[in-house]
Amino acid sequence: EVRLVESGGGLVKPGGSLRLSCAASGFAFSSYTMHWVRQAPGQGLEWVSSISVSSLYLDYADSLKGRFTISRDNPRNSLYLQMDRLRVDDSAIYYCASRLGGEAFDIWGQGTLVTVSS
Amino acid sequence: STELTQPLSVSVALGQTATITCGGDNIGPKSVHWYQQKPGPAPVLVIYRDSVRPSGIPERFSGSNSGDTATLTISGAQAGDEADYYCQVWDGSSAVFGGGTKLTVL
Numbered sequence: 100e101v102r103l104v105e106s107g108g109g110l111v112k113p114g115g116s117l118r119l120s121c122a123a124s125g126f127a128f129s130s131y132t133m134h135w136v137r138q139a140p141g142q143g144l145e146w147v148s149s150i151s152v153s154s155l156y157l158d159y160a161d162s163l164k165g166r167f168t169i170s171r172d173n174p175r176n177s178l179y180l181q182m183d184r185l186r187v188d189d190s191a192i193y194y195c196a197s198r199l200g201g202e203a204f205d206i207w208g209q210g211t212l213v214t215v216s217s
Numbered sequence: 218s219t220e221l222t223q224p225l226s227v228s229v230a231l232g233q234t235a236t237i238t239c240g241g242d243n244i245g246p247k248s249v250h251w252y253q254q255k256p257g258p259a260p261v262l263v264i265y266r267d268s269v270r271p272s273g274i275p276e277r278f279s280g281s282n283s284g285d286t287a288t289l290t291i292s293g294a295q296a297g298d299e300a301d302y303y304c305q306v307w308d309g310s311s312a313v314f315g316g317g318t319k320l321t322v323l
Contacts, residue, residue: 134312144252144260144303146312158310194259202266203250203305204312207259 101125101206103195108211115185115215121178121195121208129173131199135180137191138210147193148180185215219244219308221315228321235291237318239304242285247306249287251280254317255300263302264289294322 107119121133135147148169149158157169168181178195192210199205222240229235239249249267252260262271264280267287277292291298299322304315 136312143301143317144254144305144314146314149310149312156310160311200265200271202248203262204252204260205262205265205271207261210259 101199103197103206103208105193105195105208105211108193108213110214110216111185112217113185113187113215116181116183117185117213119180119182119193119211119213121180123176123178123195126199126206128176131197133169133171133178134196134198134204135169135178136194136196136204136207137189138194139188139191142191145191150178182213185213187215189213190215218311219247219306219313221304221306221313223302223304223315223318225316226319226321228323229291229294230323231296232293235294235298235320235322237289237291237302237320239287239289239315240285241287241306244287244306245282245284247282249280249282250305251278251289252303252305253298253300254303260303291320294320296322298322 102124104122111117132151134149137147150169166184170179194210196204196207251264253263254260263274263278267282268280279290281288301317303317
């Protein structure tokens with residue numbers, strides 16, 4: 100079964116840091132670009148970041164302004180998102196996702212909730 | 218950069234046809250993808266490359282894209298189709314989502 104499982108979310112104070120993880124199984128993780136997508140409470144979907152198969156190409160949403168760092172560990176079938184200098188408006192469910200079919204996001208994790216609050 | 222505009226809400230009577238639009242400057246040449254999200258779970262892909270249904274998606278879901286507007290059509294809407302729907306395109310290597318449309322089945 101193709102599966103993505105996120106972890107690492109929680110409550111953090113503004114200015115703090117958090118590292119999210121995404122464990123992949125059931126497919127050749129090392130062959131696919133991976134993405135993070137977030138959804139603030141009651142809001143729509145927002146693409147956050149992507150990382151190529153070899154970690155050579157990293158992309159981020161302009162709104163993040165260098166506060167987030169995406170990485171991956173192919174032997175461990177794992178994706179990460181290091182989030183620093185967190186702000187209240189970073190509060191969201193964070194999903195990892197990929198395009199196994201090469202077109203659209205056809206695989207999503209269940210998401211992990213990040214709450215930034217004092 | 219690409220911006221996608223969706224109506225906030227669409228209502229449809231049970232069994233009738235629902236149409237959800239996604240507007241963007243000349244998005245016709247781009248591939249538009251559509252996701253369904255019910256409360257709680259992650260989004261599910263229902264249409265990709267404008268009009269292709271993934272395996273397991275009912276035939277009542279269809280899509281089109283031309284000019285400045287892409288359209289998701291749900292024929293014979295059922296109560297279980299009530300959800301939020303998002304369109305999405307690729308702008309280079311970045312994904313761009315529409316704001317989402319809440320579909321209510323009356």
